[in-house]
Amino acid sequence: MSLPDAEAERAAASAREQLVELIGLHARAMLRMPWVQLMLVLGIGFLTLAFVSVPVFLAWAAASISIELIRARYARGVLVRGYAIDPRRVHLAFVALAAISGGVIGLGGTLFLPALPVYQQTVLGAAMLVIPAAGVAVSQSSRYIQAGYALCLVLPAAATWGALHPGQSLGVAALTILLCAVLILAAADGDKLLLRSVSIRHERDRLVRDLERRNTEVGAAMARAEQSAQARARVLAAASHDLRQPLHALSVYSAVLAARPAPETLEEVSQNVDQIVRALGNLLNGLLDLSRLSAGYYVPEHQNLALERLAADVCAEYAQPAAQKGLALRCECESIRLLGDPVAISRILRNLLDNAIKYTEAGEVSVKTSLECSGPRATAVMRVSDTGKGIPAGEQGRIFEEFYQLDNPGRDRSRGVGLGLAIVQRLCELIGAKVEVQSVMGRGTCFCVRMPVELAEPPPETLPRAQTDAVLRGRRVYVVDDEQDILKSTQTLLEIWGVAVATAQSTGETDLLFERAGIPDLMIVDLRLGSEEHGALLADRLQQLHGHFPVLITTGETSSDALLQANRHKFTLLQKPIAPEVLQRAIVASLASR
Amino acid sequence: MKILIVDDHALFRAGLRMLLATIGHQVVCLEAATIDEATALIERHADLQLCLVDLALKQENGLDAVRRIKELAPQIAVVVVSGVDDFATIRSCIDAGAMSFIPKSVQPEVLTKALQHVLGGAVYLPEQIVSTAGALPQKPMLTPRQMQVLACLSRGLPTKLISRELSLSEHTVKEHIALVFQALGARNRTEAVIKATQMRLQELPATVRG
Numbered sequence: 001m002s003l004p005d006a007e008a009e010r011a012a013a014s015a016r017e018q019l020v021e022l023i024g025l026h027a028r029a030m031l032r033m034p035w036v037q038l039m040l041v042l043g044i045g046f047l048t049l050a051f052v053s054v055p056v057f058l059a060w061a062a063a064s065i066s067i068e069l070i071r072a073r074y075a076r077g078v079l080v081r082g083y084a085i086d087p088r089r090v091h092l093a094f095v096a097l098a099a100i101s102g103g104v105i106g107l108g109g110t111l112f113l114p115a116l117p118v119y120q121q122t123v124l125g126a127a128m129l130v131i132p133a134a135g136v137a138v139s140q141s142s143r144y145i146q147a148g149y150a151l152c153l154v155l156p157a158a159a160t161w162g163a164l165h166p167g168q169s170l171g172v173a174a175l176t177i178l179l180c181a182v183l184i185l186a187a188a189d190g191d192k193l194l195l196r197s198v199s200i201r202h203e204r205d206r207l208v209r210d211l212e213r214r215n216t217e218v219g220a221a222m223a224r225a226e227q228s229a230q231a232r233a234r235v236l237a238a239a240s241h242d243l244r245q246p247l248h249a250l251s252v253y254s255a256v257l258a259a260r261p262a263p264e265t266l267e268e269v270s271q272n273v274d275q276i277v278r279a280l281g282n283l284l285n286g287l288l289d290l291s292r293l294s295a296g297y298y299v300p301e302h303q304n305l306a307l308e309r310l311a312a313d314v315c316a317e318y319a320q321p322a323a324q325k326g327l328a329l330r331c332e333c334e335s336i337r338l339l340g341d342p343v344a345i346s347r348i349l350r351n352l353l354d355n356a357i358k359y360t361e362a363g364e365v366s367v368k369t370s371l372e373c374s375g376p377r378a379t380a381v382m383r384v385s386d387t388g389k390g391i392p393a394g395e396q397g398r399i400f401e402e403f404y405q406l407d408n409p410g411r412d413r414s415r416g417v418g419l420g421l422a423i424v425q426r427l428c429e430l431i432g433a434k435v436e437v438q439s440v441m442g443r444g445t446c447f448c449v450r451m452p453v454e455l456a457e458p459p460p461e462t463l464p465r466a467q468t469d470a471v472l473r474g475r476r477v478y479v480v481d482d483e484q485d486i487l488k489s490t491q492t493l494l495e496i497w498g499v500a501v502a503t504a505q506s507t508g509e510t511d512l513l514f515e516r517a518g519i520p521d522l523m524i525v526d527l528r529l530g531s532e533e534h535g536a537l538l539a540d541r542l543q544q545l546h547g548h549f550p551v552l553i554t555t556g557e558t559s560s561d562a563l564l565q566a567n568r569h570k571f572t573l574l575q576k577p578i579a580p581e582v583l584q585r586a587i588v589a590s591l592a593s594r
Numbered sequence: 595m596k597i598l599i600v601d602d603h604a605l606f607r608a609g610l611r612m613l614l615a616t617i618g619h620q621v622v623c624l625e626a627a628t629i630d631e632a633t634a635l636i637e638r639h640a641d642l643q644l645c646l647v648d649l650a651l652k653q654e655n656g657l658d659a660v661r662r663i664k665e666l667a668p669q670i671a672v673v674v675v676s677g678v679d680d681f682a683t684i685r686s687c688i689d690a691g692a693m694s695f696i697p698k699s700v701q702p703e704v705l706t707k708a709l710q711h712v713l714g715g716a717v718y719l720p721e722q723i724v725s726t727a728g729a730l731p732q733k734p735m736l737t738p739r740q741m742q743v744l745a746c747l748s749r750g751l752p753t754k755l756i757s758r759e760l761s762l763s764e765h766t767v768k769e770h771i772a773l774v775f776q777a778l779g780a781r782n783r784t785e786a787v788i789k790a791t792q793m794r795l796q797e798l799p800a801t802v803r804g
Contacts, residue, residue: 241650244677245603248698252609255702259616269612272605 010202019087022142022191023078026094029138030075035099039133044108047123052115055078055179060111060208064104066277071097091142099148105131109157114164128157129179136186146187218558228294235402239287242418246280286419293426300341300431306332307369307380310342312350315367328364329357336371336380342426345451348435349382351420352447356386363387363444372450380453385446391439399437400425412489424449471588473498478513480504480525480535481554490524494579499587503561507533514542521547522590527555527566536566550566550590554578595713596641598624600632600659601648601675606698610646610675618704618713627651629659636667646698647692649676649683657690664691664750671749673712679720688784691750694718717748721792733793734777743770744795748787 029384030129041061049057074097078090109128113121132150158176253273261269292298315331349367356365368383391399402422424447428435432452439445477499481487484505491501502517504510507529523542525535533541539551553566556576566573574586597614601607604627611623613688624639626632636642645663660672671694674687679697687695694717696708704721711718736744737760739760746756757767778793780786 241677244699245606248677249603249606249609251698251700251702251705252606252613255705256609256613256616258702259613259706261612261616265612265616268608272608276605 010206011199014195014199014202016087017202018195019091020085021198022194023085023087023090023094026138026142026145027078028076029095030071031079033138034065034068034072037065041065042103042122044127047111047120047127048116051117051120052112058112060104060108062109065102067097067101067104071101071117094142095144095148098145098230099152102135102149102151102153103133103156106153106156110160113157113160121161125161128425129175130153132179132183136183136190143184143187143191147180147184150183154180177573209383216501232294232304235287235290238282242283243280246276246283249276250280257347283419286423290419290421290426293423293430297352298344298430300344302339303342305338305340305345306465307336307338307340307345308381310346310383311349311367311369314346314353317350318353318357318365322365325357325360326362327357327360330364330366330412331368331585332366333369334371336369336453338380338451340380340451340453344431345382346432348424348427348449349384351424352384352449356384356388356447359445360386360388371453378453380451382449382451383446385444387444390441390443391437391445392441393439396437400435439549468584468588469498471591472584474500475521475591476500476502476517477587478502478504478510478520478523478525480510480523480529480538482526482528486526490583493583494587507531507538510538510542517545522550522552522587524552524554524587527553534565536569536571539571540569552586552590595621595643596622596624596639597640598626598632598635598642598645598670599631600626600645600651600656602627602651603648606648613706614709614713616708621713625681629654629662629780632659633662633666636663636670640667642667642670645670645672645674646696647685648673649674649678652760657686660687660690660692668750668752668755671715679722681723684719684723685784685788688787693787694747695720695723715745715749717787719788723788724792724794733795736774736777736795740770740774740777741795743767744774744786744790747771747774747783748790750783 012329041064045057045061071094074093078085106128106488109124113124116124132153135146135149135153138149154176158172162172165172214279250273253269253276256265256269279389311333312331315329319329353365353367363386365386368381368385370383371383372379372381400421402419426434427433428449434450436448436450437445438448478493479487479490479501480503481490482505487503487505491503493500502513502520504513510525519542523539525539527535529535529538533556535553539553543551551569551571552574553571554574554576555566572586572590574583595618599607599610601610607627611625614621614623622649624635624642626635632645632647636645647656647659647663651659656674661675663670663672665688666689672692673694673696674684674698675698676683676687677698679695679699684695694708694712696705696712696718697720700708700720708718742760743756746759751759753764753767753771756771756799757763757764760767761768774788775781778786778789780789
C-alpha cells in the first residue's frame with residue numbers, strides 16, 4: 001500500500017469512528033430528553049394555558065413528548081447494538097428525528113403565539129430562540145442534527161412572530177438567520193474537536209500497534225539469530241569431529257611412511273591416503289558450500305530455463321556411476337519452461353541422484369519432472385526415486401541434518417560426508433522450493449522437490465493433454481487463407497497436434513479440394529480471401545453444395561459487412577492474432593459440437 | 595605378538611595395523627569396529643596380548659569397551675587411542691584398567707614412539723600429563739621385585755594374576771603393592787601408574803619385544 005493510500009484509509013477510519021462516537025454521545029443524551037421535554041412542556045403550559053385552548057395544548061404536549069420518547073427508544077436500540085450499526089444511516093435517522101422534534105416545538109410557537117398577550121408572546125418567543133441554543137449540547141457537535149433541530153424549531157416560530165408583528169419581520173428574519181448560523185458553527189467547532197480527539201486516539205493506537213509489531217519482529221529476529229547460531233554451533237561440533245578424524249588417520253599413515261614400510265604396505269598406504277584426502281576434500285567443499293548458503297551470500301538467479309533439459313544433462317553425468325552399480329537410470333521429463341536458478345536446481349538434482357545411486361544396490365533410479373497447476377499457481381515437481389532399502393520413518397526427519405548418515409556405522413567416508421541433503425534443504429529454502437521424502441522400507445525412497453514457478457509463458461494447454469490429443473488426432477482439417485505464411489504456420493501447428501491438414505490459398509483451390517477429398521471434419525477459413533467471395537460466403541456456399549461441416553472463421557477485422565455475414569451464418573469467429581491455445585480450444589469445441 | 599585394534603574408523607584401523615606391522619616384529623593385528631566384535635575376537639584368540647581401543651565408537655562408549663575387555667581377559671594390556679586428550683578422560687581410562695593412553699592428535703613420530711613403548715610393555719601417557727607434575731619428587735628407590743609388581747599393576751593385572759606371574763603368594767603381592775603405593779605417594783593404582791610415569795620409573799627396554 002502506498003503512503004497516501006494508507007493516509008486516506010486512516011482518515012476514513014477516523015471519520016467513521018468519529019461518527020460512531022458522536023452517535024453514542026448523542027444517543028446517551030437522547031435517553032434524558034423525555035424528562036427535559038416534560039419540563040419544557042410544563043413551562044410552556046404554565047405560560048400559555050390561561051390563553052390557549054386546552055385540547056390543542058394537550059395534543060401538542062402529547063405529540064412533543066411522544067417524539068422524545070421515540071427518540072429515546074431509538075437511541076436505546078442504537079446503544080444496545082453498539083458497533084454493529086451503520087453509522088451513516090443512524091446519523092441520518094437522528095437528523096430526521098431532531099428535525100421532527102424541533103418542528104413540533106416550533107409548531108407550538110405557531111399555535112400559541114397568536115393567542116397570547118404581548119408579555120407572554122415575548123417570553124415564549126425568547127424561549128423559542130433559547131431552546132435550540134441548549135440543543136448544541138444535546139446535538140453533541142453534529143452540525144447536521146443541530147441544523148435540523150434549530151431550523152425546524154426557529155423557522156415556524158419566527159415566521160409566526162413576523163406575521164403577528166409585520167413591522168419587526170425584517171429584524172426577526174435577520175436575528176433568526178444569525179442565530180441559526182452561530183449555532184451551526186458552534187456545533188461544527190465541536191465537530192472538529194471530536195475529530196481531533198478521535199484521530200489522536202487512533203494515532204496512539206497505531207503507535208502502540210507499531211511498537212508491539214516491532215517488538216515481535218525483534219523477538220523473532222533474535223530467535224532466528226539464536227537458532228542459526230545454534231545450528232552453526234551444531235555444524236561446527238559435528239564438523240570438528242568429522243574433520244579431525246581423517247586428519248588423525250593421515251597422521252598414522254605419515255607415521256607408517258616414516259617407518260619405511262614394505263613395498264606392498266606402501267601401495268595400500270597410498271590407496272588409503274588417496275581415499276582420505278578425497279573424503280576430506282568433499283567434506284571441506286560441502287562445509288564451505290553450506291556456510292556460503294547459510295550466510296546469505298548466495299543470491300538465486302531467475303533465468304529462463306528448460307527443466308527437462310537440465311534434468312537430462314544431470315542424468316547424463318550419472319549414467320556411468322549408475323551403470324557401474326548395475327542400476328537402470330531413467331529420466332522421464334515433461335517439458336517445462338520456467339524462471340529459476342539453473343545452478344541451484346542442478347545441484348539439488350545432483351545431490352539427490354548421488355544419494356539415490358549410493359543407497360541403491362539393485363533396481364533403478366529415476367528422475368521425473370512434471371507440472372502441477374492448481375488455480376493460478378503452477379508448481380514444477382521434480383522427483384528422484386530409487387529402489388533402495390528405504391529410510392525408516394523415524395529417521396526421515398533427521399536425514400536433512402548436517403552430518404547425518406543412514407546406516408554408516410563405520411563412518412566410511414567413501415560413502416559421502418553427510419552434507420548432501422543438508423545442502424539440498426538449504427538450496428530449496430533459498431529458491432523457495434520444498435523438499436519432501438517418501439519412503440517404504442525395502443521398497444525404495446522418493447525425494448520430491450516442489451518449485452513454485454513463475455512460468456516463462458502461460459501454460460500452453462488449458463485442456464488435459466490426453467483429452468485434446470484424443471479429439472484432435474487424425475482429424476481432417478482444411479485451412480483456407482490467401483497468405484502463404486499464415487497457411488504454413490497454421491498447418492505446422494495443427495500437425496503437431498496430430499491433425500491431418502489440407503490447405504487452399506483461394507476459393508478456386510478450395511472448390512477443387514472439396515471435389516477431390518469431400519467434406520472435412522472442420523474448415524478454418526480466413527474472412528478476407530482477396531476475391532469477391534469472402535470466407536463466410538465461401539463456407540456457406542460449400543455447405544449448401546456438399547452438406548454441413550463445422551467452420552471456424554479467422555479475421556483481423558473488427559467491423560465490416562463480411563463480419564455481419566459471418567455472424568448471420570452463426571460461424572465461430574476467431575480474432576487475429578490467435579494464440580495457439582485459443583485456436584486449439586476452438587477446434588476442440590467445434591469438433592465436439594458436431 | 596597378537597594385537598586387537600578396536601576403532602570405528604576403518605581407514606584409521608588400517609593405518610594403525612600397517613604402522614604396528616612396520617615397527618613391530620611378527621605382529622598379527624585383528625580389527626573390530628564395535629564392542630561385540632571385539633569381545634567375540636577376544637574369546638576366540640586367547641593369546642591376545644595387547645588391545646588398542648578408541649574411545650569414540652559410533653554408538654558405544656570406548657570406556658565400556660575397556661572395562662569389558664579387562665573383565666573378559668585381565669591379562670590383556672589395554673591401550674586407549676583417542677581423539678580426546680583431556681586429563682579427566684585419561685584418568686578415567688586408567689581407572690577402567692587401561693595401561694596407556696595415546697592421543698590421536700600427536701605428531702606422527704610421537705605416535706610411533708608411543709606405540710614402540712606399548713609394544714615393549716611399557717606405560718605411555720601423553721607428555722602434558724607427565725609434565726604437569728611440576729617439580730618432580732625424588733625418584734623413590736624400589737627393589738627389583740617392587741618394580742616388577744609396579745609393571746604388573748601398570749598392565750592392569752589383578753592381584754591374583756600378579757602372584758601367578760611372579761610366583762609369589764597373593765599376600766606377599768599385596769604387601770609389595772602397599773609398599774609401592776607408599777613409595778610413590780599414591781592412594782590407588784591409577785595414581786601409582788600416573789606417578790610412576792611422571793617419575794619416569796619405567797625405562798623402555800633396550801630391545802622391543804616381539
